[in-house]
Amino acid sequence: TDAGAASGYGYGVLGDYKELNTYLSNGSYFLYDVTNPMNGVIETFTAENGTYLPGYRSSDSNNAFTSGNQAAAVDAHAYADQTYDYFYNTFGRNSYDGNGSSIRSTVHYGSNYNNAFWNGQQMVYGDGDGSTFAPLSGALDIVAHELTHAVTDYSAGLVYQDQPGALNESLSDVFSVFVEREDYLLGEDAYTPRRSGDALRSLSNPPAYGQPEHMDDYVYTNADNGGVHTNSGIPNKAGYNTIESIGVAKAEKIYYRALTVYLGAYSNFSDARAALLQSAADLYGNGSEYDAVANAWSNVGVY
Numbered sequence: 001t002d003a004g005a006a007s008g009y010g011y012g013v014l015g016d017y018k019e020l021n022t023y024l025s026n027g028s029y030f031l032y033d034v035t036n037p038m039n040g041v042i043e044t045f046t047a048e049n050g051t052y053l054p055g056y057r058s059s060d061s062n063n064a065f066t067s068g069n070q071a072a073a074v075d076a077h078a079y080a081d082q083t084y085d086y087f088y089n090t091f092g093r094n095s096y097d098g099n100g101s102s103i104r105s106t107v108h109y110g111s112n113y114n115n116a117f118w119n120g121q122q123m124v125y126g127d128g129d130g131s132t133f134a135p136l137s138g139a140l141d142i143v144a145h146e147l148t149h150a151v152t153d154y155s156a157g158l159v160y161q162d163q164p165g166a167l168n169e170s171l172s173d174v175f176s177v178f179v180e181r182e183d184y185l186l187g188e189d190a191y192t193p194r195r196s197g198d199a200l201r202s203l204s205n206p207p208a209y210g211q212p213e214h215m216d217d218y219v220y221t222n223a224d225n226g227g228v229h230t231n232s233g234i235p236n237k238a239g240y241n242t243i244e245s246i247g248v249a250k251a252e253k254i255y256y257r258a259l260t261v262y263l264g265a266y267s268n269f270s271d272a273r274a275a276l277l278q279s280a281a282d283l284y285g286n287g288s289e290y291d292a293v294a295n296a297w298s299n300v301g302v303y
């Protein structure tokens with residue numbers, strides 16, 4: 001048994017079977033995926049419920065990641081690969097920086113930690129407390145949300161404060177809907193494991209989960225970097241309006257162009273409207289797509 005790329009399998013947080021791109025080295029199989037056209041790799045670690053990053057490489061003796069404590073790593077690894085594939089196949093973007101850099105994830109971060117984040121270098125996932133969240137890498141839209149933050153950091157670079165911050169959060173939610181391509185709910189696969197049918201947020205109905213969906217209801221607060229997880233409901237609703245009007249295939253191209261060409265660090269909601277309108281005009285002219293974007297943002301009170 002020499003070293004090299006291997007194909008393993010495992011069970012995710014929801015008990016779902018999935019294939020894994022692994023790597024055999026010194027008799028152990030690692031969650032270390034060398035199969036993508038990137039300079040780096042997709043690699044997954046565990047913090048073993050500590051807070052030191054990246055922690056320890058996730059490994060298994062027989063390439064079968066089937067134990068309960070491996071489920072979060074299985075999903076972090078598989079969903080990172082799926083999200084990498086989305087950006088590469090849809091836009092030709094090679095990893096979050098467009099330069100094929102490694103995508104690193106750490107699971108089992110902290111104790112009962114009900115969150116996930118991109119720390120500027122890697123993705124980090126808590127296990128949840130079993131009531132509010134199950135392990136957060138168990139939801140593809142959460143993984144896509146976090147990796148989109150990395151894309152945003154290497155493109156628009158939106159500051160994580162007030163309207164630019166809420167726009168930053170919204171772009172992570174909107175792209176997670178593009179990647180998951182299943183529903184307008186956010187986090188449903190990991191949120192409240194004991195209750196079905198709910199989510200942390202909804203793109204189609206932000207008020208269902210306490211978010212505004214119009215500028216008239218913008219929340220001015222110092223909490224949460226100026227309410228970035230609250231006020232994201234406004235651009236999220238505009239995103240829903242856009243997808244419903246022109247379809248996901250056109251919407252994702254308009255959003256990607258706005259994110260990578262026109263938005264900047266201090267772009268606010270009105271700047272986002274303008275960036276998306278310009279992107280729609282660039283890609284489709286001043287036709288129905290342009291009008292749909294204009295209406296999508298007028299509907300939420302952003303001009």
Ligand SMILES: CCCCC[C@H](S)C(=O)N[C@@H](Cc1ccccc1)C(=O)N[C@@H](C)C(=O)O
Pocket residue numbers: 114115116117118141142145146149169186187188200201229
């Ligand atoms: C360091 C703490 C703040 C980091 C916030 C990260 S980027 C974030 O926004 N995490 C998402 C996770 C998520 C994504 C999609 C769906 C469900 C949950 C998030 O929304 N976190 C909420 C719980 C929050 O921080 O308020």
Ligand SMILES: [Ca+2]
Pocket residue numbers: 141180182183184185186187188
């Ligand atoms: Ca979802």
Ligand SMILES: [Zn+2]
Pocket residue numbers: 145149169172
């Ligand atoms: Zn976020």
